[in-house]
Amino acid sequence: HPHSHSHSTMAPREPFSCWRCLWAPDQAADIGKCKPFAQLKVGVKRAVQLLPKDVGGLSDPYVALSLNGDFPQLQRTEVVRQTLAPAWGDEVNGQTFDFDVFHPWSILTLKLW
Numbered sequence: 001h002p003h004s005h006s007h008s009t010m011a012p013r014e015p016f017s018c019w020r021c022l023w024a025p026d027q028a029a030d031i032g033k034c035k036p037f038a039q040l041k042v043g044v045k046r047a048v049q050l051l052p053k054d055v056g057g058l059s060d061p062y063v064a065l066s067l068n069g070d071f072p073q074l075q076r077t078e079v080v081r082q083t084l085a086p087a088w089g090d091e092v093n094g095q096t097f098d099f100d101v102f103h104p105w106s107i108l109t110l111k112l113w
Contacts, residue, residue, distance in 0.1 A: 036100035040067070040108065044077050045094030046087040047112060058082045064111045067099045075099075 013035045044063050053059040061083070064076045075097045080086035089095035099108070 034102060036102055037104055037106075038101040040099040040101050040106075042097045042099070042108065043094040044088050044097070044110075045091075046085065048085050050084040050086075050112070052084060054082075056082070058084060061086045062113055063088070064113060065097055065099075066109050067101065068103070068106050069109065073099060 014033060042065060044065070047061060047063075050059055050061055060079050060081050062077045062079045064074060066074045077088045077095050080088065087094075
């Protein structure tokens with residue numbers, strides 16, 4: 001898990017507080033001080049009819065995902081080589097990603113490259 005941290009030497013994290021989100025949003029999103037509001041699970045299955053980006057008329061696509069523009073939590077799918085219709089993971093779930101959500105007004109960004 002890309003953002004798992006050892007909290008054995010840290011102070012216990014406080015539970016989620018909607019008041020902290022309103023009055024001190026920077027503290028509400030501090031993973032060292034607060035527990036997540038929720039956990040978001042995202043499945044990326046496939047893309048279709050992509051525009052070619054390579055000279056040969058195909059692409060090597062992947063999807064980059066971030067929550068609130070948080071680059072330490074940036075995650076991405078595997079690159080699928082030489083295709084305009086990539087598929088990731090299995091038929092049911094696709095390739096799945098977990099995000100800790102620290103603010104109820106969080107924004108998930110997906111970029112297809």
